Amino acid sequence: MQNPKKYQLIFLALTLLLIVCFFTNISLGSISIPNRAIIKTIFGTSDNVSWHHIIINYRLPKAFTAMIVGSGLGISGLMMQTLFRNPLAGPFVLGITSGASLGVAIVTMGASLFGGVLLGVLASKWTLVMAATLGSFLVLLTVLIVSTKVRDAMAILIIGLMFGSISAAVVNVLSYFSSAEELQQYFFWGFGSLGNLSWQELLILFVLYALGILLSLAAIKSLNSLLLGENYAKSLGLNIKKSRLLIITSTSLLAGTITAFAGPIAFIGLAIPHITRQVFSTSNHKILLPAVFLFGAIIMLICDSIAQLPTSDYTLPINAITSLIGAPVVIWLLVRKRKMMF
Amino acid sequence: MRFLILLSLSFLFFTSCKDEKKNHPSNPEIVSTAEKIKYAKGFSITNYKNYTEIIVTSPWPGSQDAFRYLLVDNDEDIPEFRESAVIIKRPITKIVAMSTTNIPALEYLNVEDRLVGFPSTKYISSEKTRALIDNGHIKDLNNDLEINMELFLELQPDLVIGFSVNGINKSLNQIEKFGYPVVLDGSWTEEHPLGRAEWIKFIGALFNKQDEANAIFESIETDYLEAKALALKIKEKPVVLSGSMFNDVWNVPGGKSYIAKYFEDANTNYIWKDNTSNGSIQLNFENVLNRARQAEFWIGAGSFQSLEDMKNSHKGYSYFDAFKNKNIYTYTKKIGPKGGLLYYELGPLRPDLILKDIINISHPHLLKDYENYFFKRLD
Numbered sequence: 001m002q003n004p005k006k007y008q009l010i011f012l013a014l015t016l017l018l019i020v021c022f023f024t025n026i027s028l029g030s031i032s033i034p035n036r037a038i039i040k041t042i043f044g045t046s047d048n049v050s051w052h053h054i055i056i057n058y059r060l061p062k063a064f065t066a067m068i069v070g071s072g073l074g075i076s077g078l079m080m081q082t083l084f085r086n087p088l089a090g091p092f093v094l095g096i097t098s099g100a101s102l103g104v105a106i107v108t109m110g111a112s113l114f115g116g117v118l119l120g121v122l123a124s125k126w127t128l129v130m131a132a133t134l135g136s137f138l139v140l141l142t143v144l145i146v147s148t149k150v151r152d153a154m155a156i157l158i159i160g161l162m163f164g165s166i167s168a169a170v171v172n173v174l175s176y177f178s179s180a181e182e183l184q185q186y187f188f189w190g191f192g193s194l195g196n197l198s199w200q201e202l203l204i205l206f207v208l209y210a211l212g213i214l215l216s217l218a219a220i221k222s223l224n225s226l227l228l229g230e231n232y233a234k235s236l237g238l239n240i241k242k243s244r245l246l247i248i249t250s251t252s253l254l255a256g257t258i259t260a261f262a263g264p265i266a267f268i269g270l271a272i273p274h275i276t277r278q279v280f281s282t283s284n285h286k287i288l289l290p291a292v293f294l295f296g297a298i299i300m301l302i303c304d305s306i307a308q309l310p311t312s313d314y315t316l317p318i319n320a321i322t323s324l325i326g327a328p329v330v331i332w333l334l335v336r337k338r339k340m341m342f
Numbered sequence: 343m344r345f346l347i348l349l350s351l352s353f354l355f356f357t358s359c360k361d362e363k364k365n366h367p368s369n370p371e372i373v374s375t376a377e378k379i380k381y382a383k384g385f386s387i388t389n390y391k392n393y394t395e396i397i398v399t400s401p402w403p404g405s406q407d408a409f410r411y412l413l414v415d416n417d418e419d420i421p422e423f424r425e426s427a428v429i430i431k432r433p434i435t436k437i438v439a440m441s442t443t444n445i446p447a448l449e450y451l452n453v454e455d456r457l458v459g460f461p462s463t464k465y466i467s468s469e470k471t472r473a474l475i476d477n478g479h480i481k482d483l484n485n486d487l488e489i490n491m492e493l494f495l496e497l498q499p500d501l502v503i504g505f506s507v508n509g510i511n512k513s514l515n516q517i518e519k520f521g522y523p524v525v526l527d528g529s530w531t532e533e534h535p536l537g538r539a540e541w542i543k544f545i546g547a548l549f550n551k552q553d554e555a556n557a558i559f560e561s562i563e564t565d566y567l568e569a570k571a572l573a574l575k576i577k578e579k580p581v582v583l584s585g586s587m588f589n590d591v592w593n594v595p596g597g598k599s600y601i602a603k604y605f606e607d608a609n610t611n612y613i614w615k616d617n618t619s620n621g622s623i624q625l626n627f628e629n630v631l632n633r634a635r636q637a638e639f640w641i642g643a644g645s646f647q648s649l650e651d652m653k654n655s656h657k658g659y660s661y662f663d664a665f666k667n668k669n670i671y672t673y674t675k676k677i678g679p680k681g682g683l684l685y686y687e688l689g690p691l692r693p694d695l696i697l698k699d700i701i702n703i704s705h706p707h708l709l710k711d712y713e714n715y716f717f718k719r720l721d
Contacts, residue, residue, distance in 0.1 A: 030492040053495040053520055108510060127510050177624075181507040188487045188512075195491060196512055198519045308492075313482055315490055 007287060010280070014294040018067075021301040025066065026059045028310040061202050062195040063301060068209050069194065069265055070272070070300025072258050074292040075216050076251040077269030078276075082223045082285070083247050084157050087342050091255035091269035094143050094156070094248065095163030096136045100259045101190070102167035103135025104128055108185045109171075109178035128189065129201075132260035139163050140252040147244055153230065156248075191317030192263035194304055201261065208257040215250035216289065222246065223285040266319040271326040272296045277341040278333040299326070377552065380563075381537035384528040387547050392419035394547055395427075401526035402506050403621075411525050413547060428523050432550055436499040440486045441527060442687040444503055445471050447545040450558050450691070455479070456549070459497045461486040461513075467678020467687050489513040495520065501548065503527055533620055535600050535607075535693030536563055542691060565694035570607045572708060573701045579611040580704045583630075583637035583664060585622070586644035587656055592630045593622045601642065604693070608700040613637060627658055639704055640664035641671045641717070645683065649720050668721065671703055675718035685716040 027038055033051055040046040041055040076091035084093070092098075107127055142163070147156050175183055197205065222243035225233040230240055258265065276291045277283065300322075307321045334340060377387035384400030394413040401409060410427035414420050420429055438459040439445070445468045448454045454471050463475045463482040474480045481497060484490040486504075494517065502524045504514045514524050525548065529541035539562050546555025582605050585594040595601035596619025597612070605612035613634050617623060640662065646652045649670065652659045664670055673685035689696055695715040702712050703719075 030490050031496050050496045050498050054492050057520060058491050058495060108508065128512070179507070184487060185507070185510065191488075193488070193512070196516045313490060313493060314484060315488065317488075 007280070011290070011294070014291070014298065018294055018298050018301075021298050021305075022063055022067070025063045025301045025305045026055065028305050029054065029059060029308050030311065030313055030315070032311055057198070058195060061197050061199060062304065064202055065194045065197050065205070065262060066300040066304045067297040068205060069258050069262050070268055070296035070298070071293040072209050072212065072254040072296070073265060073269035074272035074276075074296030075213065075289060076254040077271075078273040078285075078288060078292050079216060079219065079223060079247050079251050080269075081273055081342075082226055083244065084153050085226075085229070086157070087274070087340065088270070089157070091251055092259075092264070093160045094252065094255075095139045095160040095167070096252055096255045097259055097264045098164040098167040099135040099137070099139030100132035100256070101135070101264065102170055103131035103133070104189050105167075105171040105174050105186055106135075107131040108189065109174040109182045129260050132263075133256065135167075136252070136256040136259060139167075140248075140256060143252075144245065144248060147248055148241060153244065156244075188317075189263050190319070192265045192319045194262055194300075194318055197261060205257055205261045208253055212250050212253035212257070213293075215246060215253065219243065219246050219250060220285045220289060227283055264319075265322060267323045267326045268296060268300060271330050272299060274330055274340070275299075275333060278337055281341060283341065377543060377547075379540060379543065381534045382529070382532055382540040382543075383537060384531055385541070385544050387543060387552070389552075390421070392416075393421060394552075396525070396544060396547055398526055398528055398544075400531045401528040402508050403531050405509060405528075407509070409526055411523075413550075415550070428525070430501055430523050430525070430548065432548075434500045434549060436497065437501045437503060438483065438494065438497065438499045439503045441503075441505050441530075442466055442682065443529065443690045444527065444545065446688045446691045447542045450542065451546055451549060451551050451554055453549050453551070458499055459483045459494060461489055464680040465678075465682045465687075467676075467680070467682040467684050472679060487511075487513060489517070491516060501525065503545070503548075505530065529690060533598065533600050533603065535603055535696065536566060538600065538690040539563075539693050562692060562694050566607075566697055569694060569698050569701055569709070573607070573609040573705060576609055576705050576708065579609055580638040581634075581636070582610045582612050582704065583634040583640045583662070584612070584642045585630075586646070587627065587658075590627060592625045592627060594625055594630065595642075596621055596623050604697055604700050605641075607697055608704055610639070610700070610704045627656075631658065631661060635661060636663050638664065638667075639669050639671070641700060641703060643670050643672050643720070645674050646670075646672055646720060647674060652720070668719065670720045671717045672720060673716045675714060675716055689716060 027033070027035055031054060033054065037046055037048070037051060038055055041051050046052060073091050077089070080089040080091060080093055081087060143156060143160060146159055150156060175186070222238060225236050225238045226243070234240055255269070272292055272295050273288070276288060276295050280287055280291055282288065303321045303325055304318060306325065307316045307318050309315055374388050374390045377389065379386060385396060385398045388395045392414070396411040396413065398409045398411070401407070411430055412421065412424060412427045413430050413432055415432050435456060436458045437456050439448070439457055440461060442465050445454070445466055448457060449468055449470050454474065457471065457474070457480050459481045460466065461483045462485045463480060466472060466475060471480070481493055483493055499522065502514070502517055502522055504511065504524050505527045506514065518524055527541065527544070529538045532538045540559055542559055543552065543555045546552050584601060585592055594614055597615050597617030598620040599622065602612055602615060606615065614623070643652065646655070649665065649668065652665070652670070659665055673689070674683060676684035678684060698709060698712060699714045699717040702709050702714055703717060
């Protein structure tokens with residue numbers, strides 16, 4: 001255990017780093033805008049209309065989305081790893097993404113099967129968000145019902161994986177019968193994207209995310225007890241079923257809404273908790289939870305800045321970057337420390 | 343249990359965020375003249391005293407929505423009754439287009455220089471526009487599903503001509519959120535070849551060039567109908583096969599598709615003419631071989647460049663008589679500098695050229711001194 005003073009220093013450094021990353025992120029993009037103009041634009045004293053659009057309506061919401069996505073997925077990944085005592089678990093083990101993907105696959109590729117009737121009713125700017133929400137919500141509801149029935153956390157893990165297999169199979173059938181454009185649409189959703197939320201949508205995302213974060217804070221004590229194993233936690237007087245429900249609900253809220261709005265963002269949920277544990281050398285969730293929050297937000301902002309390929313006309317899909325940057329970092333940390341903190 | 347209720351509530355909150363579209367009938371007391379649209383079923387143009395109204399009823403197959411666009415030349419002309427309509431202020435000096443099929447229409451109307459941005463400019467083959475891309479006048483906006491928003495916002499176009507395969511398009515939604523008007527081009531849903539070409543009137547109206555658009559369309563129509571009349575005088579109808587395989591699925595134009603319409607107008611006997619699909623149908627190899635092995639001509643065999651290529655991709659292709667007699671044609675004769683097929687770009691606007699090519703293939707020597715424009719014979 002390190003001393004609390006040192007923790008305070010690391011937290012302070014991370015907070016400063018987050019602020020730096022945030023400003024770096026909004027100052028970089030395809031269009032080069034001088035820093036002075038960015039500050040002017042934010043304070044509303046610039047008269048360049050296209051820069052105003054770029055900064056206020058595109059880069060700022062994108063940066064906030066990145067922070068929400070990184071921190072939310074990091075925290076839900078941490079909770080899943082602790083609940084299932086499995087270092088390979090992530091926010092999507094419950095089948096949430098599979099449910100969301102299935103919803104999106106049905107609206108983007110289902111036209112061939114349902115003859116467009118479905119879309120005539122559905123097509124609007126909310127279609128993809130609604131489809132993803134509905135899909136993940138149905139899977140989540142099933143998982144919640146199951147979690148109150150089964151005794152063993154591992155059973156929930158397996159059930160989540162099974163949902164994944166079922167929806168993957170349905171998606172395959174749908175893809176087989178769909179046109180190139182529909183396939184492309186579905187795949188592009190799978191790349192994830194941070195930059196297509198308006199302020200209004202961002203607000204909805206934030207409200208649900210904040211609810212998920214509050215629930216996760218309420219779960220800190222249960223999470224620390226669960227580290228010792230379920231039986232031991234019971235002997236400490238922990239109500240296992242109630243804690244499990246709390247943790248799963250929080251994770252689902254976070255992972256479900258983030259996936260609905262930004263698509264299935266890869267890797268972050270799995271890797272951030274590991275990076276954090278290695279840096280902080282602790283398994284105490286009182287420390288880990290806020291640390292994962294900061295790390296997640298920082299790394300996602302950095303990934304987005306890279307994905308924008310500053311000053312070039314091209315952008316890369318965010319999912320490619322998260323894994324390309326994230327995986328080597330985790331490998332390097334594990335090799336350097338020679339053992340995994342878990 | 344309390345959690346479940348909470349969750350259900352938050353979900354309900356979500357599903358209630360759907361925006362309603364209302365369509366009002368136009369006021370009948372206002373004097374108006376409707377533009378005559380002869381073949382296209384997906385749009386209408388009505389000219390009022392101070393503004394023009396375009397209604398697109400078929401932006402994508404099976405669409406239940408109609409989109410109203412009001413074109414005005416002055417702010418004071420914006421009609422009071424404009425609920426759910428998109429207002430487009432003319433003159434339009436800067437546009438972003440999304441489909442290469444818009445490029446020839448812009449060139450024919452001499453407004454290609456208004457194009458300032460396009461996703462994946464590498465697909466554009468038309469010469470005049472290519473030159474504008476090469477000199478940096480037209481910016482590349484990444485691709486149509488993931489538009490580079492920063493570049494787009496810097497361009498500040500007056501209008502975006504987009505399309506949607508099923509009503510869901512992330513990039514277009516985002517563009518609308520920023521307050522840029524988007525019109526949907528539904529030309530690709532038309533079932534008659536001339537119907538697709540007639541959408542030049544839609545583009546013409548946007549640029550206040552309705553007369554030019556009408557004249558261009560009329561000459562294409564005349565050319566098409568003359569060729570068709572000539573072909574119908576021939577007694578024999580050669581049997582025609584079309585399409586090619588992807589993996590082990592053979593994609594064949596359906597009997598009600600616009601490709602089948604060409605085969606009909608060229609006076610040929612298309613094997614699947616009695617099928618009722620207006621898209622493409624997926625068949626297995628045995629089925630196609632059984633029905634089409636003896637077909638005389640094979641027109642539109644994917645984008646193969648030679649008989650050798652075909653045979654290498656699937657040995658089964660060589661079992662067909664059309665293969666043995668070297669009667670296979672693909673639309674790969676004209677390839678743009680960046681590898682785009684001109685057939686896909688110019689074809690929708692020039693059905694007369696496609697029809698004449700097919701007539702020239704299936705009834706050789708009927709058209710005097712005609713050289714195929716899009717189609718080439720594979721060796």
